[in-house]
Amino acid sequence: MVNTPEDLSYTKDHEWVRISGEQATVGITDHAQQQLGDVVYVELPKAGDKFEANEPFGSVESVKAVSEIYMPVSGTVVNVNSALNDAPEKVNTDPYHDGWMIIIKPDNPATLDGLLTAAEYEDYIKEEAAE
Amino acid sequence: MLKRTPLHDSHILLGARMVDFVGWEMPVQYSGPIPEHMAVRQAAGLFDVSHMGEIEVCGAGALALVQRLTTNDVAKLRDNQVQYSTMTNEQGGVIDDLLVYRLNEDYYLLVVNAGGIDTDFAWIQSHASTLNVEVHDTSDAFALLALQGPRAEFILQRICDHMLDRIPYYWSQQIEVDGISCRVSRTGYTGEDGFEILCHAADARHIWNRLLVIGHADGLIPCGLAARNTLRLEAAFRLYGNDMDQTTTPLEAGLAWVVKLNKGNFIGRDALQRQKAEGLQRKLVGFEVMDKAPARDGYPVVINGQQVSVVASGSYAPYLKKNIGMVYLPIEHTVVGTQFSIVIRGREVPARVVETPFYKREKRFD
Numbered sequence: 001m002v003n004t005p006e007d008l009s010y011t012k013d014h015e016w017v018r019i020s021g022e023q024a025t026v027g028i029t030d031h032a033q034q035q036l037g038d039v040v041y042v043e044l045p046k047a048g049d050k051f052e053a054n055e056p057f058g059s060v061e062s063v064k065a066v067s068e069i070y071m072p073v074s075g076t077v078v079n080v081n082s083a084l085n086d087a088p089e090k091v092n093t094d095p096y097h098d099g100w101m102i103i104i105k106p107d108n109p110a111t112l113d114g115l116l117t118a119a120e121y122e123d124y125i126k127e128e129a130a131e
Numbered sequence: 132m133l134k135r136t137p138l139h140d141s142h143i144l145l146g147a148r149m150v151d152f153v154g155w156e157m158p159v160q161y162s163g164p165i166p167e168h169m170a171v172r173q174a175a176g177l178f179d180v181s182h183m184g185e186i187e188v189c190g191a192g193a194l195a196l197v198q199r200l201t202t203n204d205v206a207k208l209r210d211n212q213v214q215y216s217t218m219t220n221e222q223g224g225v226i227d228d229l230l231v232y233r234l235n236e237d238y239y240l241l242v243v244n245a246g247g248i249d250t251d252f253a254w255i256q257s258h259a260s261t262l263n264v265e266v267h268d269t270s271d272a273f274a275l276l277a278l279q280g281p282r283a284e285f286i287l288q289r290i291c292d293h294m295l296d297r298i299p300y301y302w303s304q305q306i307e308v309d310g311i312s313c314r315v316s317r318t319g320y321t322g323e324d325g326f327e328i329l330c331h332a333a334d335a336r337h338i339w340n341r342l343l344v345i346g347h348a349d350g351l352i353p354c355g356l357a358a359r360n361t362l363r364l365e366a367a368f369r370l371y372g373n374d375m376d377q378t379t380t381p382l383e384a385g386l387a388w389v390v391k392l393n394k395g396n397f398i399g400r401d402a403l404q405r406q407k408a409e410g411l412q413r414k415l416v417g418f419e420v421m422d423k424a425p426a427r428d429g430y431p432v433v434i435n436g437q438q439v440s441v442v443a444s445g446s447y448a449p450y451l452k453k454n455i456g457m458v459y460l461p462i463e464h465t466v467v468g469t470q471f472s473i474v475i476r477g478r479e480v481p482a483r484v485v486e487t488p489f490y491k492r493e494k495r496f497d
Contacts (some may be wrong), residue, residue, distance in 0.1 A: 065166035
């Protein structure tokens with residue numbers, strides 16, 4: 001079973017976004033971590049780095065594959081989860097909390113409204129699986 | 132249309148993730164590469180390796196043919212003995228690596244890589260015409276299961292009357308497994324003790340299911356190609372297509388121990404003799420990445436700002452918990468301890484040459 005918390009926003013690249021005030025926390029979804037399998041390495045940017053929407057800001061690696069992680073909206077990285085450096089498995093065990101990846105300050109907070117809701121994301125996963 | 136092994140339906144039932152591997156629809160993982168890898172190191176794992184090819188060579192000229200086609204000394208084999216070897220072209224390049232089973236003095240079984248079955252068979256046949264010998268590709272008639280890990284013998288013994296401790300490393304026996312006649316060899320590709328079980332395609336599902344049921348309490352789980360790759364890499368077993376191909380020789384691949392230049396003539400011998408006399412220009416070595424980022428197949432390898440190679444095989448090693456791999460380096464950079472760089476997504480990351488195998492199991496009985 002895939003866990004998709006209702007209070008988060010989502011992207012079609014399988015990131016989740018937790019919005020709090022002017023900042024947003026970003027990670028990969030439970031569905032994404034299940035598809036990837038055991039995570040062995042997470043490469044993250046530095047605080048202060050700027051990325052455009054849909055630009056890769058890092059990568060997450062399992063035994064078999066490397067997947068890029070994409071910026072949900074344009075913005076600046078204000079914090080990164082350095083604990084993943086020594087414990088990348090947190091992405092598997094707790095993707096929505098301890099497995100968070102970066103906190104960003106969006107250039108335009110209104111762009112966050114364009115993200116998917118939990119229900120929309122679940123529909124999207126089903127469509128993807130049916131293809 | 133991808134080819135399927137006789138165990139295809141069993142993999143689907145077990146929830147395996149299936150992938151295209153050299154034209155075969157194969158299970159890459161069931162529970163996950165890391166738990167599967169650890170099960171083989173600590174208990175036991177069962178692999179479907181039925182995609183591997185079987186080529187039978189029989190007749191009065193069988194020994195002469197296999198001797199001419201392979202680099203190891205087939206004349207040293209006794210009945211039921213198994214030998215790791217390479218098949219080389221005239222330039223000494225590796226056409227395939229394989230296991231040679233001597234069934235009797237006129238009957239040899241060659242177990243070859245899945246990707247090489249057609250070319251190997253054509254190559255072998257093209258050299259058979261002048262000899263009194265028959266060559267058959269029997270790949271479709273057989274399934275091959277690998278039962279690997281420290282608990283493998285204990286598990287298999289429960290459905291075998293034959294005393295398995297009488298089958299030494301790299302020997303085989305035609306015996307009954309749960310009443311079904313199989314060729315069982317103490318061989319494998321994981322660095323652990325274990326067996327490979329060659330049976331008729333129609334018997335594969337019974338043996339597969341039976342082993343999983345009786346081995347469950349001992350920690351036996353089904354394992355896919357992902358774990359097979361990380362296990363073989365920790366043991367520094369070469370993977371054909373990654374660590375060697377027609378452009379590399381077995382000497383460069385670090386397999387001099389299967390090249391018997393004094394056994395008499397064989398295809399590639401002159402080239403290999405010359406290379407040995409002149410000295411190697413490059414060699415396959417093991418490396419460890421001095422960074423948390425895994426170095427993967429094909430990543431560029433740099434020495435003094437110049438790209439000299441690419442990673443032949445590279446992965447996170449689940450048992451060792453390190454990032455390891457194999458790479459061809461210029462001979463002057465192959466000494467253990469030598470440092471070089473690997474380019475990982477634009478970043479030069481330090482690595483160093485280390486001893487292989489990366490992992491060696493503790494021998495418990497001998």
